[in-house]
Amino acid sequence: MSRYVVPPPERTEGSATLNDTRLNLTRWLAAMSSIACILVWWNDERHGMNSAWASVAVPSVAACLALAAALVWLRPRQHNLGAGIATVGAAVYFIGSLVSTSGGQGPHSLYEVASNAQFMPMLYLGAFVTMTRGAARLSWITYAGIVAAYVSLYGARAPQGADPVAHFWFTLLITHPLFILALSYVSVLQSKLSRAELEANAGRERFLAMLSHEIRTPLQGMLGSIDLLDIKVQGATERRAIGRLRQISSQLTAHLRDLTEYTRMDNPAWRLQPEGVDLVALIDDISQEHRPRVRAKGLQLHVDVDDAPALHRIETDPNRVRQVLDNLIHNALKYTAQGSISLSLRTAPDRADRLELTVADTGIGIHADAMPHIFEPYVRLEDRKLPRTEGSGLGLAVVRRLVDRLGGDMAVESTPERGSTFRVWLPLPTPA
Numbered sequence: 001m002s003r004y005v006v007p008p009p010e011r012t013e014g015s016a017t018l019n020d021t022r023l024n025l026t027r028w029l030a031a032m033s034s035i036a037c038i039l040v041w042w043n044d045e046r047h048g049m050n051s052a053w054a055s056v057a058v059p060s061v062a063a064c065l066a067l068a069a070a071l072v073w074l075r076p077r078q079h080n081l082g083a084g085i086a087t088v089g090a091a092v093y094f095i096g097s098l099v100s101t102s103g104g105q106g107p108h109s110l111y112e113v114a115s116n117a118q119f120m121p122m123l124y125l126g127a128f129v130t131m132t133r134g135a136a137r138l139s140w141i142t143y144a145g146i147v148a149a150y151v152s153l154y155g156a157r158a159p160q161g162a163d164p165v166a167h168f169w170f171t172l173l174i175t176h177p178l179f180i181l182a183l184s185y186v187s188v189l190q191s192k193l194s195r196a197e198l199e200a201n202a203g204r205e206r207f208l209a210m211l212s213h214e215i216r217t218p219l220q221g222m223l224g225s226i227d228l229l230d231i232k233v234q235g236a237t238e239r240r241a242i243g244r245l246r247q248i249s250s251q252l253t254a255h256l257r258d259l260t261e262y263t264r265m266d267n268p269a270w271r272l273q274p275e276g277v278d279l280v281a282l283i284d285d286i287s288q289e290h291r292p293r294v295r296a297k298g299l300q301l302h303v304d305v306d307d308a309p310a311l312h313r314i315e316t317d318p319n320r321v322r323q324v325l326d327n328l329i330h331n332a333l334k335y336t337a338q339g340s341i342s343l344s345l346r347t348a349p350d351r352a353d354r355l356e357l358t359v360a361d362t363g364i365g366i367h368a369d370a371m372p373h374i375f376e377p378y379v380r381l382e383d384r385k386l387p388r389t390e391g392s393g394l395g396l397a398v399v400r401r402l403v404d405r406l407g408g409d410m411a412v413e414s415t416p417e418r419g420s421t422f423r424v425w426l427p428l429p430t431p432a
Helices: 015-046 052-074 076-103 107-117 121-132 133-156 166-232 236-265 278-294 318-332 368-373 397-403
Strands: 002-006 275-277 300-305 314-316 340-347 354-361 411-417 421-427
Touching: 002 368, 015 052, 015 076, 015 121, 052 300, 076 133, 107 121, 107 166, 121 133, 121 166, 133 166, 133 314, 166 397, 166 411, 236 318, 236 354, 236 397, 275 318, 275 354, 278 300, 278 314, 278 340, 314 318, 318 397, 318 421, 397 411, 397 421
Parallel strands: 300 340
Antiparallel strands: 002 411, 275 314, 340 354, 354 421, 411 421
């Protein structure tokens, strides 16, 4: 028997993924910057390189960065506040450092100016990368602080004489607006691209919704006509033809559903709708829904449900869980000519915080070299022992995406000519 652990699908880079990346970056950047500040301060303090301002301010900045990291870690929704705290703390330190070294000509003063100069542009870059809004405003406020400090020290004129610190201040006044303007342009461009992507996805969804509606409307009429014919016909041949028509109609409905759902999940705005659900009752409902089709194909449907209390009340999206199982059962029906299909639910034996859903069949099985490909879109297995399989080739691709969005994992075990077992593990959160 071969086993394949299904890797998560590659996600389209969109606003949701970008926000997750920004959140993680803010956490680690603030935490690592805090540690770096302490290490640099400790090393310079040992060798007497810190000014009076740096001796006090650097530990304060490190504490500020640590606070920002903790805030973003514990309260992700306060991410923008945490990034702002880190930026303001660093800005106050840099401006204070420049003010404290003004007029100094000694090596310690020049060292402090030079060491801070290389990090000041990073302050603006960090604000634009980590903050979802307000980065440009905060950067211009920081620059206004630099201008105000310069004017208070040297007046509203270019520096006179050979004071290197004054000339450095003047260089900051000229170059920093260029950094802020460039970063603002990149930020605006990124926002426009994100908006364009969302609009493109929305347009594609509208088109698919319209197409689905235009096809479903005559399809419903056709199904009604099939039901009327089924009442009137008498012969076995006619009934087989009507059964075939009904099967084709069901397949077309499934194709539309899979295509619409697969495309919809490309949209970064796609979201789960979690709610409290009795998973045991949901499994029973799903099994009752599929039992007639299983019997019609001459197969047996076995259901094994663990009646654990935790499974009667969990927080998840029931429609997506249903869709995962529907697609797995449809897949089992396609590739099983005789025998049975089994559906089971239990808490995961190795982890109490996860549940395990299993759909097993006694069908044609899957060869080991085909396993990595069956979860790709538009891939179908063919077998000469079975009639040509009907399907969009999207069923398992949709399952893979849904399981990933539900925060779960999945694996498939199979022996050719003996059957396949699909296992899905989902988190087992309880509603508040």
